[in-house]
Amino acid sequence: MKKQSSIILSLVAVAVLSAGIFSTMGAEAKETIVVSSALPDYPVEFLAENTPYAIKGKVIDLVEVPVQYDAVGIGNVFTDVVIDVTKDLNNKYTDDIITIRVQGGETDTAKYVYESSPAFALGEKVFIFVADKEPESIYGDNYYVAGLQHGKYNMDEPGNAKNKNSDRDMTVKELEDIIKKTKLKSQQ
Secondary structure: OHHHHHHHHHHHHHHHHHHHHHHHHOOOOOEEEEEOOOOOOOOHHHHHHHOOEEEEEEEEEEEEEEEEEOOOOOEEEEEEEEEEEEEEOOOOOOOOEEEEEEEOEEOOOEEEEEOOOOOOOOOOEEEEEEEOOOOOOOOOOOEEEOOHHHHEEEOOOOOEEEOOOHHHOEEHHHHHHHHHHHHHHHHO
């Protein structure tokens, strides 16, 4: 009886494995579409002076946004990034959570990567310069990262702030000092 049970369990396992393999063989991989564009240089000083929020926090959710079409029918793919706010260096943002919209994401058939947009990962510790909502912009009535990739730093490595462009990498202290000095200068 034990031997029969073992044989039956083995056959069931083989059948389940086979079904999984054959079902994935027919699945089509999503096409990756890369959208590149020239991006002006936005120095930290410019972003610090021209954005209302300088947010430190942790990414807690990434939400795919349905494709949105503009007036001429061109689709835009976005992802909403939900961040647990630990601090706003400008002391203006008071909520515990902020949701920002970035270009890029996935549809049923493709993954869209905008080279100039910042990329985010669940659990990532980040610093971002956040632009205020501009309902007439492509982001609609949503916050977004000012300066695109220049306005986002990864802070997973303690004490370091890493940008998509490694020439902009610095320590967290250097980044915070630049922001404080720029804010003080602009208030004079």
